[in-house]
Amino acid sequence: MADKRLEIKGVSLNFGGLAVVADLDIDVNEGEIVSVIGPNGAGKTTLFNLITGIYRPDAGDIVLDGKSLVGLQPHQISQRGVSRTFQSLRLFLNMSVIENVMAAAYGNTHAGVFRSMLRTPGMRREEREIREFASQRLAFFGERLMGYRWDQPAYSLSYANRRRLEIARATATKPTLLLLDEPAAGMNPVETHEIAELIGRLRDEGGYTILVIEHDMHVVEGISDRVVALDHGVKIAEGTFDEVATNPRVVEAYLGTKAAATK
Amino acid sequence: MDTFIQLTIDALTLGSVYALIALGYTLVYGVLKLLNFAHGDVFMVGTFIGYGVLQLLGGAESPNVPVWALIPIITVAAMAGCAILGVVIERFAYRPLRDAPRIAPLISALGVSFFLANSMQLLFGATPRTYNAFDLGNGELYFKGFDIGNVRVPLLRIITIGSAFVLMIALYLLVNKTRTGKAMRATSYDREAAAMMGIDIDKVIRFTFILGSALAGAAGVMFALRVPTTAAIGFVAGLKGFTAAVIGGIGSIPGAMAGGLILGFAESYTQGYISTKWSDLVVFSILIAFMIFRPQGLLGRADIRKV
C-alpha cells in the first residue's frame, strides 16, 4: 500500500449559494500521476485553487503528508511542497526567462535585504546556486529554453515554450506535489505528445507526485495511473482510464443523454 | 440639543455634496474600473462655472433674473459645462489608454487633475471667489425657512439638500429603470461581453462621464453657495468624494450616497464636538477601519478572485 501524499476529505465550496465543489474525496499516493477530467465548469480548477490556498474550503480538510493545509496562505502551501501551473498561463511576462525560474526559488533561499544590499559573500554564493539551480530546471526541457533565451523576456517565447517555462518555474519551488492545469491546452498534436512524455519524465526523473487536469484524452490515457472524473463539483467516477472512460455517468456528463437533456 | 440639530443640518448639507461627488467616482469606476482622480477638479471647475454665470447674470446683489430662477440656471449651466468637460477628458485622456496597463489611466488622471487645478489658478488667480449667496433676495434664503426647536433651518439648506436628493433618486431610477441604465450595468459587469451583445461601449462610457460630471457640477454650485471657492479645492473635495465612494462600496450607487452622508456626519460632529482641526483624522480612521474590516465597503460586493 503506497503512502498517501495528498488527501482531500469531504471538501465543499460554495460561491453565493452555488455549490462549486461538493463533498469531494480524492487521495493521491506517493509517486502517482492522477488525472482529473470533467466538462467545463466541473470544478477542476477550483479544486486546484482549494489545494493551493487561493480559496478556502467551506467544509472538509485537505491534508498533505499528514498535515492540514486548510487556512494556510498560498505561499506557505508552496513552501510545504505544493506547486502548480495555471490554465491561463501566468508567467512574469516582463522578466527574463531565467529570472522567472530564479524568482520561484524565493521560498527555499534565505538572503535578506540587508545582505543583498551589501552583497555579502554568502549572498553571492546563494545567488550563484540559484542561477545554477534555475539553469538545471530549464535544462530539463532540452535545448528549448537554453542559451540565448535565458535573458529574453518571457513574453517573447512561443506559446508552447511558455507552457514549458511555467512547468520549469513550478518545479523551481522544490515541490513534492505538482499540480498541472491543462498542460497541453492549445498545443498541436506533436507538442501534446511531447508534453505527455514530459509529464512521465517529471515523475520518473524528478520524483514528483503529479495531479493533472487535462482535456486531451490521449494525454490522459497515456500518463495516468488513475483518473478522477468530476461533474458539477461532484466526483462521478474514479479508477483506471478504461474504467472511467466507459463509466456511463462520465459518458453522460460529456455527451449528455436523453435523460440529461430533458432534466 | 440645538447644537446637535444645527450640526445635523450641516452634516446633511455637506454629506449630500460629498454624495454627489462620490456618485461620479462610483459611476466611472463601475464602467471603466478607473479611479478618476480628475473628478474633484471637475467639481472645482463647476464651482467656477457657477460663479461665472452668476456674474454674467448680474451677480447676487442685483441679478437680472428672479431669484427663484437664478439658482436653477447656474446649477444647470455648471452641470452642462462639467458634462462637456468630463466628455472631453474621457475622449482625450482616458480613451487612448483603455487597453493600456491598469496604472496608465490612473497616472493620466493624476496629470489631468493637476492640469485642471493649475489652469484655473492661471486664469483666475488664487483669490477665493464667493457667490455672496447672502445677498440673494436680500438674505431671504437665509432668514426664511422653518424651525426645529430653536434652530432655524434656512431655505437655502432645504433647497440644497432637497435638490441633491432629487438628483440622486433621478440617477438611481435612470440606472435601474431605463435601457441606457441597463446598458451601463451590462458594461460594468463585463465590458467585452456587453460589446458583443451590441452595446456601443464608447457611447455608454461617454454617457457615464456626462452623468458623473454633471452631478459634480451640481455639487459644485451647492458647495459654493455656502463657501468661497478657489482653484485648490478640487484635491480635498475629490479625496473626500473618493473616500465616501469607497466606504459606501465603490461601484454601488446607494453605497455612494450612504458613504457621502457618513462622511458628512463624521466631519460635522467632529468639528462641532471635538475640534475643527481634526476631522480629517477621524475620516481617515473610518477609511482605515473599513479597509481592515470591510474592504468591499458598506454596500459593495466582495469580489471573488478569478484564476
Add this chain to the structure above:
Amino acid sequence: MTDSTPHSSETPASGPAVGQDEWVARHAERRLIRGGPLAPMEERLRAVPWWVWLTLFVGVMCLLPAVTASGYVRRVAFDTVLYMMLALGLNVVVGWGGLLDLGYVAFYGLGAYSYALLDSDQFHVHLPAYVAIPVVVVIGAIAGFLLGLPSRRLHGDYLAIVTLFFLQLFQTIATNGDSIFGHNVTGGAFGIFTVKPLHAFGHNLVVQHQGVFAVTYYFVALGFFALIYVALRFVNLSRTGRAWRSLREDPLAAEAMGMPVNALKLMSFAFGAAIAALTGTIFASLSASVLPLTFYFVLLITIYTMVILGGSGSMRGVVLGALVIGPLLELLRDPNKSRIIFYVALIGGLVFAFRRSRRLGIVVAATLAFGFVCHAIAGALHHSWIAGSADGGLQHVVSYWLIIPKHLAGWIPPVSYVGVICVALVLTLVHGRLRLVLLPPTLYLAAFVWDNVMLTQPDPARYIVLGLILIALMIIRPNGLLGERRVEIV
C-alpha cells in the same frame, strides 16, 4: 517536432526546431545591421559595466561646482540630486513593486520633520548626524510599514486612496501640530525654522559659506545618492528584487510560487519610505526649516513625472527623469528662459513629428507668415495691441512677429487659453491636409498664450507643463525614455 511557425526551415543543427523564438533571438543582430555606422559604437557602449557609468556620472556631477561659482546653480544642482534620490525611492514602490503609492512625499516630509525635531531648538534636542540619520530612516521605514498594513490585502486602487489620504493627513497634522494636547510639536503652518545643519564629532556641516551655498552639502547628497543607487541595484538583482518584480507582474502567481506577497509589498513600501525619509533629513538640514506645504500634491506630481518620464522600473531612467524635470522646472521660473524653452520645444517637436520632410518647411514658413499677417492686422487696428514688449532679449525679437498687447483685456486670457487647448485637441483628431492647415494658427495661438498668459504666472504655468507631460507620456510613450516596453495580458 516543430512549433507551428513558418520559420522552421532555419532550424539549427543541434536541438529541436523552434520557430518564432529564433526570429526574436536575432532581433539584436538585425538592429545592429540597420543601425548604420553608429551601431557598433552603441553596441560597445552597451558593454560598459554599470558601475563605470555610475562613477562617470557622479564624477561629472562633482565637477559642476568647479564650472560655476553661482550659488543659485549649485542649489539647483543640489535639489536635483535630492530629486534623483526621491525618484529612486519611488521607483522601488511603483516601478518594481507595481504599487501606486500616492503618499510618497508624506514620508519625505516625515523624514524632514523627524530630523527637524531631532536637531533643532524646537525641543532643544541636538543629535549628531550619525544618530539622527539612522533614527529618521528607521522612523520612515516603520511609518511605511504601518501605512502598508491596512492596505496589504488591497489591490492598486484602494491602496492609491489610502495613501493619498495619508498625504492629506500628514498635511493636517503638520499644519495643526502646533497644539497637540497643548504642545507645539510641528510649528503649525509656519513650520520649524531652527533646524540645525548636520553635525558630527563637534563639526558642523555649514550650509552657507560667506553667504553663498556651501558646496559640501552637494557632495554629501551625491554621496548618499551613489550609496542608494548601488544598494538598490544590488537589491534589484537579489531574490527580493526578483520577488518584487514578480509581484508587479502577477501577484497571484507570485504567491503560488512561494513568495509572501503581503510581506513583500510591505517591504517595498517601507523601503521607498525609508529612502524618502533619508532624503528628507538632507533637505531639512540644508534648508534649516521645514514647512507643511513643501510636502504636498505638487511635489508628488513632480516626482511621479520624473519616474514616468525616465521610465518606471529603470533606475537609470528615473535618474534621467529627475535630471530633466528638476532643472526644467527651475528654468521655467524665469520668463526669458521659459520663452527660449518654449520655442526650442516647439521646433524640436516639429522636427520630431515631420523629420526632414518638405512639410516641415511648409509648416514653419506658414506659421511665420501667419504670424506676420496677424501682427500687421493687429498693428493696423490699434498700435497698443503690439506695443507690449518691455524686456529685451528674445521677447524683443519675437515681438516683431507675435502680438503682445500692452494691456490684456480680462476676457483674453481665458478665451485664448481655452481656445488653444480646444484647437490642439481637435488637431489630434483630424488628419492629412486639414491637420497641416490647422497647425500654423495653432502654433501661433500657442505662442501667443505662452507669452501673454502663461509667462505672467510662472508657478501655475510650470505645473501645467508638468501635467501635460504626464498625460502626453502616458498616451504616447508610457514606458518613458529608458524604460523597457512592457506587455500586460489582461
